Structures are given as structure tokens and as C-alpha cells.
Amino acid sequence: MKRLALLISLFLIALLTINTSCKCEKDDPPAPAYDSSVKLIFELYNDADSMAWNEIVSVDNVNEYRMEFFKFYLSNIAGIKADGSAVLLKDVILADASSAEGMTFEFAAPSGAYDKLEIGVGLDAVLNAKDPVSFAPEHPLSSAQAMYWSWATKYRFIRIDARANQLGSIGDTNDILVAYHPGADEFYEVIELAKPFNLVAGTPTEYRIKVDVSLFFDGPGGVLDIPTEPQSHTTPEDYPIAEKFMKNFKAAISPM
């Protein structure tokens, strides 16, 4: 009797094993070859005008505005093919506007036609909960990137430190110190860049993305008045500023 039970058990295990392996073969298509690459190039603009790093520009409500530090996280970057399938290109990047290199990212990808890009602005909750100490200094999520709020164990999604002057020139006595540091799980949002692109095997393809600084201060989130709303560290008292900034920032990213 025991022997029969053993035989039945072995038979069932074998059946399950065969079934599982068959399922894998049937359901899992061969992994696509990452035989091409896409190069994302972020470019600063002030409305319709190209903008250089450190350039002084005039934006809503202030005569002069100059960024001194500007980094932002984008995560779960995916290319969406015509059939709706998504190809994850990169889990997380940290763009640094202070150099062209810091605004250029190349990812391996399968060749083919893509309808659009999906980009998570900021960090999703899983990435936002990562321990920065566990990453090498050059990794986007490392503490060395100066984007982590260690006291709250979360990341700033965007960090802009800047100077502005409402009526005069930067450098005179009336400079406004600007610091927009939004970062909270609820700010994370995936946006679509609905510009199709085609990747050819063995050939990198450029995909240019505009970052329109003027929209930071006047976008779908509303007008951000630099003189009266110069800073937010996503604390309860300045949370509305951070929220408004994030809405505007998402609208400021568009394909060129």
C-alpha cells in the first residue's frame, strides 16, 4: 500500500514537472535581442528659446533667474511598441543639468517601431524606499548624489537651487534664494511622450526631450510665484508649493 502511494506521488510530481516545463516553453516567448539603442537627450529651454546651463533668464514674476543646481530623477523608463507591449529601458536615472553628459542617457533596446515613451517622473515607492548606502557612489540612488533626505529616509525627486532677482540683477542685495526640493511617494507619476521612434539594429537613435523651465513657474499646477514662494522642502508648511511645482514639472517635459 505504501509503495503504491509512493508511486502515485512520484507520478504526480513528474506530471507537474512536465506540465510546468511545457508551460514555460509555450508561454515565454524568446527574449528580444537588445540589438539597438536609444539615446535620450534632455535639453533646457525657456519657452521657445534654448537655454544654456548657468544662463540668466527672465521667467514669470522675476526679472532674472539662474539655476545653480538642478538634478531630477526619472524612473521606469519604457518604450511602448505598437502592440502595446512595454520594453523597460532603464529603472532609474538621475539627470544633472549642469553638463550635457549629465543630460544624455543611452539605453540598449530591441530594434523595432515604438509608439511612445513612458517615463516615471520621480521615484516609485519601491525606489524611494531604497537605502542609499547600499549603492556605489556613482549610482543615481547613492547618498553621494546629494538627493537623499536621510532624516526622512526618502529622496528628493527634483532638486533645484537657484538665485532670482525680482526687479534688478542677480548679485545685488535683493537676490532671492530659490530651493525647490519636492519629494514624496504621491508625487510619482508616469507620463507619456507620444512621439513615435524607430530603432534599427546596430544603430543608436536619438530621442530629444525638451525641459521647459518657463513651465516650472506657470503650468497646469498654477503660477509659482518666486518672490512669495521661493522654497519648498516638502514639509507640511510648504507642501502646496512642492505639489504645484511637481505638476508644472511634469508638463515641462515634452518630446522635441
Next chain:
Amino acid sequence: MKALRLIVLLAFFGACQNEGEYQLDIPENVEPFLIPEDNKLSQAKVDLGRSLFYEKGLSLDSSVSCGSCHIQQFAFADTARVSRGFQGDTGFRNSSSLTNVAFQTAFFRDGGVFSLERAVHPPVLGEFEMNMNLMDMLDRLNANPSYPQAFKNAFNSEIDNKGIVQALASFQRTLLSFNSPYDKFMAGDSLALKGSQKRGLQLFRSDRLNCAKCHAEPLFIDNKMHNIGLYESYREYGRGRVTLKEEDFGKFRTPTLRNIEVSFPYMHDGSIKTLEEVLEFYKTGGFHHPNKSVEMRSIELTENEKADLIAFLHALTDNAFLTDSRFSSPKE
């Protein structure tokens, strides 16, 4: 102590770690804390953590160390209302005692950090505290003749950021204080507490005063956040600063009462100087605040009862802990 149970933590020493287990003495009536699997205690780590704790080179201008604001004789707290850090800058909260800090499940006054390892960076990187940056910190430690070997002993590796936080966390896990008159009394020495202190203990445990509800024995913490109605309108948000939720405004982590006699001033902002004044505050039941704990209510307390209660609180002072050479600066 007779009642001490020897907890031998046998670290899982793999090929990457040096041998040298570290023994923690935790009383039988205290539930041991958890140690992360990837940071088991070893003597070498604790030694390294101790050196780093007192290393002023971890601050940008080499002026302050962890030990500057967490002073052993004051139960690893600071007598300043708000400690001074880099270039004399001040933060906005009173420095917490590190007494038995390993038993906490959340760290800092607002509980924004949930592991000792992750509690290392806020003061080290904080611009009003040590204002250090990680790359400079690694360079400095590498330039010091003793640290490369100490890291090799502790982690069998070169100096890195992870090792720094693990060593500092390891040292802090050894800051155990269970040798006060109260502990001796609880272990069976009926003479360890004087009459006034025994009466104070009874008062402390009484439903009327309700102290033990949050300052629960034997650690005298509850690992929770409370708004005690210290202010009608708080100047800062407490737990709400981290969660951004209105219901958390004005809530702070319950601090331990062990060594409370020497860890003055009191409250999250160091606004109350003496235990007498603290009791006077609790007598009032605190100010009205929408988030105030339901446990806070005004209480009747006679002068004699107040004296007894304070006498009991003094019985929580562990002089051996405050002078233990294992916890002092290795340079002294």
C-alpha cells in the same frame, strides 16, 4: 547582576568577516532586540564603531563628532537645549539619549528612520550637524593610519560607506544600561530602592498617574509617537514632518526614562530644564491640541508624591553605564 542572562550572539562569520563575537548582557525580563542579518555584532565592528563615534574627522570642519552631542556622562544626550554642530550651527531639536537605543524600532524624535544603520547619515550629512559629504569622509578615513586596518579587521574590506554605518550602528547596539538601582531591585535586591523610591515606583505604575502606559517597563518606552499637548500651537510638526499627515502633527517618539536624571533638558525641544518642571507640566494634562493623546489628562499630585516620583526617576540612573570605559572615547 544575578538576573542577567548572558545572550551570546553568535554572528554568522563567513569568509568575509573576521571572527570575534560580541556578547551582550540583557536581563531576563527584557526581550532582546533584533540585529540585522547582514550586520551581526563582532568585537572588531564595535571597536571600529566606537572610534568612529568619537571621530571629529566625520564633520566637515573636524570640530564635532557623534560624541560631541551624545555625551556619555549625560547618558549619551546633551545638556544644551539644542546642540551645536558644524561651525556652531544649531538644529531644532534636543539631542536624544542613546541609552538602550538598540531597543527602539524608530529613531530620532519624529521616528523618521527605522534602523540604526540608517540613523547614521542624518547627523553626519546634516548641514546643521556635521555637514559632511561622503566622498570627503572616505578620503579622510583612508588618510588616517588606523582606519584602513580597522576596516579590514571588521569587514575584511577597504573603507566604504556601508562599513561606516554598520560599525557605528554596531557600537550603538552595545550601549546597554541595565544596572540601575531599579534593575537591582527588580532582580531581587529589596534594599536597592529607598522607601521614597519604592513609593515613587508604585505611583509610577498607578492608573492614577498613568506614566507606565507610555513609559512601559522595563525599557520605559513604548516605541510609539504621541502628542502630549506640550503646546497649543507647535513650532514644528514632529512626526508630521515625515508623514506630512495632519494627524501626526506634534507627535514625538516616547523617550526612555532610564538615566533621565542626567539627560536634561527635557522634551523634544529641550524646553523644560528640570524633572520638577516636567511633573508640573504633566499635572496640567497639557495644552489642548487636536492630536493630543487620550492618555494625557490632568492629575492630582501632592508635593510628597512629586518628591517620591522624582526619587524613583533618580533610581533609573545607571552610574556604571555613565562611566563604562568600553563606551568612552578610545583616545582618552
